[in-house]
Amino acid sequence: MTIALICFAVLLLLGVPIAYVLGMTTVIYIFATDNMGLLLTVPQRLYSGMENYGLLAIPLFMLAGELMNSGGITKRLVNVAKQFFGHYLGGLAYVNVIANMMLAAIIGSATAQIAMMSRTMVPEMEKSGYSKEFSTAITAAAGLLGPIIPPSMMFIIYGVSSGASIGEMFMAGVIPGILLGVSFMVIIAIIGMKQQWPKQERTSMKEKLDSFIKVIPALLVPVIIIVGILSGVFTATESAAIASVVALVVGLFVYRELKISALPNILSSTVITTSVITVLIAMANIFGWMLSFEQVPQQIAAWMVSLSDSPIVFLLLVNIFLLFVGMFMDGIAALVILVPIFMPLLPAYNVDPIHFGIIICINLTIGILTPPVGSGLFIASSITKVSIGSLVKSLWPFLIVSIIVLLLLTYIPALSLWIPSLK
Amino acid sequence: MKIVKKINNFVFSIEKILAIILAIGLLVSLAAGVFFRYVLKNPLFWSDELAIFCLIWITFIGGSLSLKEKASPSITILTDLVPIKYKKYVQALSNIILLAFVAYILYLAIVWISMPSILVQTSTAMNIPKIYFYFSIPVSFVFSVFHVLANIFIDFSDREKEESLQ
Numbered sequence: 001m002t003i004a005l006i007c008f009a010v011l012l013l014l015g016v017p018i019a020y021v022l023g024m025t026t027v028i029y030i031f032a033t034d035n036m037g038l039l040l041t042v043p044q045r046l047y048s049g050m051e052n053y054g055l056l057a058i059p060l061f062m063l064a065g066e067l068m069n070s071g072g073i074t075k076r077l078v079n080v081a082k083q084f085f086g087h088y089l090g091g092l093a094y095v096n097v098i099a100n101m102m103l104a105a106i107i108g109s110a111t112a113q114i115a116m117m118s119r120t121m122v123p124e125m126e127k128s129g130y131s132k133e134f135s136t137a138i139t140a141a142a143g144l145l146g147p148i149i150p151p152s153m154m155f156i157i158y159g160v161s162s163g164a165s166i167g168e169m170f171m172a173g174v175i176p177g178i179l180l181g182v183s184f185m186v187i188i189a190i191i192g193m194k195q196q197w198p199k200q201e202r203t204s205m206k207e208k209l210d211s212f213i214k215v216i217p218a219l220l221v222p223v224i225i226i227v228g229i230l231s232g233v234f235t236a237t238e239s240a241a242i243a244s245v246v247a248l249v250v251g252l253f254v255y256r257e258l259k260i261s262a263l264p265n266i267l268s269s270t271v272i273t274t275s276v277i278t279v280l281i282a283m284a285n286i287f288g289w290m291l292s293f294e295q296v297p298q299q300i301a302a303w304m305v306s307l308s309d310s311p312i313v314f315l316l317l318v319n320i321f322l323l324f325v326g327m328f329m330d331g332i333a334a335l336v337i338l339v340p341i342f343m344p345l346l347p348a349y350n351v352d353p354i355h356f357g358i359i360i361c362i363n364l365t366i367g368i369l370t371p372p373v374g375s376g377l378f379i380a381s382s383i384t385k386v387s388i389g390s391l392v393k394s395l396w397p398f399l400i401v402s403i404i405v406l407l408l409l410t411y412i413p414a415l416s417l418w419i420p421s422l423k
Numbered sequence: 424m425k426i427v428k429k430i431n432n433f434v435f436s437i438e439k440i441l442a443i444i445l446a447i448g449l450l451v452s453l454a455a456g457v458f459f460r461y462v463l464k465n466p467l468f469w470s471d472e473l474a475i476f477c478l479i480w481i482t483f484i485g486g487s488l489s490l491k492e493k494a495s496p497s498i499t500i501l502t503d504l505v506p507i508k509y510k511k512y513v514q515a516l517s518n519i520i521l522l523a524f525v526a527y528i529l530y531l532a533i534v535w536i537s538m539p540s541i542l543v544q545t546s547t548a549m550n551i552p553k554i555y556f557y558f559s560i561p562v563s564f565v566f567s568v569f570h571v572l573a574n575i576f577i578d579f580s581d582r583e584k585e586e587s588l589q
Contacts, residue, residue, distance in 0.1 A: 013500075014501075015498065016497060018497055040534060040535050042528065042531055043536075047559075047560060059446065060453065237453065238457050241456070241457050242454075244450055244454070245450075245454050264443050267442065268446075271442035272492060274481055274485055275481060275484070278478070278485070
């Protein structure tokens, strides 16, 4: 086991893709412990990890997001938010957060959302007189809502690797997502007041109504997901299939911005973004098997319980640990590695798996914006050409508020568990 | 070098075509499944299984594609600190390790699907031989070996070009 752990650390630091490091470590472990008979189970386990109905939701929600984006949805969401909220002081900053909240109800990935919105929102805010740094910071922060407001790649992955219901995870994310969005708006109000941010002109009722009617087809997606899952009619995977079909129909026939000729590229990039996640899950499946073979989760559990038997202390330690991990590692990779380790700990502390899922997913999502390594930071800065350093300088109020929300969610389980209990 | 790039791109375009077909297959089978279950009230028995078949192939073919595109996340905190001059060696080392691994998994996968017990397995719903599902691993890892090998060559020659320009 020690040899395997050393190899794990060295391979990670050498820059080998994390997914493959998980597989390599397991193979090295089998060699080191001389269990050669297990080698043939490696490809078999790679395969069996994928035979999972819940995973089907990942490519479908990816596809729905890509179709919506190419179909011109981002523009329309920004427009409707502008009609209703643009005329307040710092109007475009609120518009940014609100458009991001609506987009988050259609797509489920923070980095995808940051990439889309950095292209549309940041130039527009800059034109109206906001600093580029702040515009980028707000866009990046609001992107965090992507995987918290359902649908969510993180929640699907958590559900698949923990056995928790994906539908319940989706429902549990609604209040945390709104809470986070509202807290961002409070920060914007405070900073906007101080710096006297610009506002847009008030628009007529007719324009407001017109812009609203235009987004209704797109907002069908969140309605299908929420109503379908809450009423128990659809599974998360089925709602993802419907979302893709709706996105396709809306893009081709309602907005008419989606070109048939763009479909091959949309499909192949959906395959690549999907496989980046599913290969990780496949490899984590053999890695997790090694950990349980060595009883690592049980040992960690025994050690944790000896440290403290209070759930409050346990959750605090978990949060600190995850924030640290999130500074260096991709959130989804961390999620697939850590969930099998943490799950056996939950009964000992009487923590609900859904509640724990919200904590771990939101914590690791914040990690995409924490330096030194954060994919969200890299994407935003490469699109808007703001240096990582000055982006972080404008971003810190949002990071602090996110951590405060995270602590609220950690210690008030009802915020996550109330909506799923309505089912 | 040109020939390496050419073969690499040829493999890439085959994978891309497969990827597109698989993605369509996944969407159509699940959408049809929903339509038959809720609208026609006559559930399809094969839709979930066909979708999972597509997902498995998407995973491994896509995994190979993302090796070519270098889309799979890795930890770069230490490798970023390495001076430019030595970077190509670190990169080559990590690629050679990766090559050894994908080649070894390819070998294991071939041994695995050649086992006689594999041939008699059939899928539960569609009753087709499971080996069509299992083929996804060896086939994709052949492609992966190709891409990693090509990456090693291309990285090295590109870096040398950069250095000679400076």
